[in-house]
Amino acid sequence: MSDERDLITDLIHHPYQPPAGWAAVPPGVFKASTVIFPDVAALRGRTYTAKTGYTYGLRGTPTTYLLEERLATLEGGSYCILSPSGLAAIMNVNLGLLQQGDELLLPSNVYGPSADLAANVLTRWGITHQQYDAMNPADLAARISERTKLVWIEAPGSVTMEFPDLPALVAAAKSRGVLTALDNTWGAGLALRAFDLGVDIVMQALTKYPSGGADVLMGSVVTRDQALHLKMLKLHGQLGLGVAANDAELILRGLPTLALRYHAHDAAARQLAAFLGSQPQVVQVLHPALPGSPGHAQWAASCSAAAGLFSVMFDPALSQAQVDRFVDALNLFKIGYSWGGPTSLVVPYPLDDMRADRKALPGHLVRFSIGLEAVADLQADLAQALRALG
Numbered sequence: 001m002s003d004e005r006d007l008i009t010d011l012i013h014h015p016y017q018p019p020a021g022w023a024a025v026p027p028g029v030f031k032a033s034t035v036i037f038p039d040v041a042a043l044r045g046r047t048y049t050a051k052t053g054y055t056y057g058l059r060g061t062p063t064t065y066l067l068e069e070r071l072a073t074l075e076g077g078s079y080c081i082l083s084p085s086g087l088a089a090i091m092n093v094n095l096g097l098l099q100q101g102d103e104l105l106l107p108s109n110v111y112g113p114s115a116d117l118a119a120n121v122l123t124r125w126g127i128t129h130q131q132y133d134a135m136n137p138a139d140l141a142a143r144i145s146e147r148t149k150l151v152w153i154e155a156p157g158s159v160t161m162e163f164p165d166l167p168a169l170v171a172a173a174k175s176r177g178v179l180t181a182l183d184n185t186w187g188a189g190l191a192l193r194a195f196d197l198g199v200d201i202v203m204q205a206l207t208k209y210p211s212g213g214a215d216v217l218m219g220s221v222v223t224r225d226q227a228l229h230l231k232m233l234k235l236h237g238q239l240g241l242g243v244a245a246n247d248a249e250l251i252l253r254g255l256p257t258l259a260l261r262y263h264a265h266d267a268a269a270r271q272l273a274a275f276l277g278s279q280p281q282v283v284q285v286l287h288p289a290l291p292g293s294p295g296h297a298q299w300a301a302s303c304s305a306a307a308g309l310f311s312v313m314f315d316p317a318l319s320q321a322q323v324d325r326f327v328d329a330l331n332l333f334k335i336g337y338s339w340g341g342p343t344s345l346v347v348p349y350p351l352d353d354m355r356a357d358r359k360a361l362p363g364h365l366v367r368f369s370i371g372l373e374a375v376a377d378l379q380a381d382l383a384q385a386l387r388a389l390g
């Protein structure tokens with residue numbers, strides 16, 4: 001570039017120009033800590049909360065802004081905040097909206113780490129919580145007090161998969177002026193229209209279906225209300241909860257195939273859940289789209305699709321060791337947490353430690369996440385493992 005300057009300097013101050021005239025389907029991936037301002041006035045004029053431009057990599061890049069816009073579109077909302085995991089997004093909502101003396105209500109079938117956050121972190125900051133019976137809107141209504149500021153809803157509940165009466169839960173909170181936040185990871189923005197059902201805040205673990213690859217951890221919080229959004233965005237900035245551009249790129253890459261994948265997971269899961277339900281060792285299938293599952297009518301009233309996730313209860317007459325043998329005998333189903341990726345997964349959950357009302361579900365619970373393998377191969381794998389159960 002210049003004969004007088006050192007090569008090292010020229011490599012750093014290379015006359016890079018963004019590519020004018022470049023057009024392609026995938027969006028560019030922009031990575032930066034420092035964002036360069038053309039002058040001091042620009043430096044002073046921009047705020048990250050107003051998004052009147054870029055200020056600092058942690059506060060947003062063209063890549064993260066684009067993903068936020070697409071996720072807001074997916075959920076039918078207006079604003080979106082990205083966090084480094086689904087659990088971080090839950091924390092973003094709780095710490096953004098609650099303060100000392102407030103109370104939080106969680107469903108009885110809440111995602112485990114969300115209950116842990118409330119019990120072991122929020123309590124240390126003077127924020128209390130109670131669990132309400134997710135299948136009884138009257139129980140929720142009875143627990144709302146002057147101190148109640150936020151109600152989390154899961155549809156369906158974690159692991160036990162009961163689908164609640166969403167409109168009734170929202171109405172119970174709304175009638176008392178209490179905000180509702182839906183963990184919409186299962187719905188993925190496709191199975192139900194959360195904002196149309198009256199929910200104020202829609203959170204998702206993008207780790208699951210939006211990623212689809214079992215290779216990214218990320219969470220989102222979408223709202224329609226700007227004031228609510230700004231409260232959570234400020235806390236997000238104060239805690240430094242940015243996401244990496246390469247991770248955002250992977251979610252952007254997953255979104256165009258989200259609906260195709262979701263409906264394929266759904267169809268395969270219904271078939272395999274029905275197959276397991278017809279086996280003598282299985283006493284109950286927990287899949288909200290299957291008649292006979294808890295909350296099936298509520299699912300049918302609010303949803304047009306289901307995820308590829310379900311649980312089954314094995315006969316209480318079997319021993320835990322026998323059920324473990326079934327799980328160990330599976331070949332295509334891998335043993336591991338999370339879901340939404342191409343590989344089918346299985347986890348036996350210890351319900352005794354997870355539910356106050358354990359007696360409602362006798363037997364041994366095994367949770368399945370159906371991947372994208374050929375359904376006949378998955379069914380054959382289940383059949384051979386059932387034989388190992390004895």
Ligand SMILES: *Cc1c(COP(=O)(O)O)cnc(C)c1O
Pocket residue numbers: 084085086087088111158183185186205206207208217218219338
């Ligand atoms: C996985 C999951 C989360 C948390 O997502 P991570 O990215 O793993 O932190 C939250 N809620 C539900 C319902 C989930 O399934």
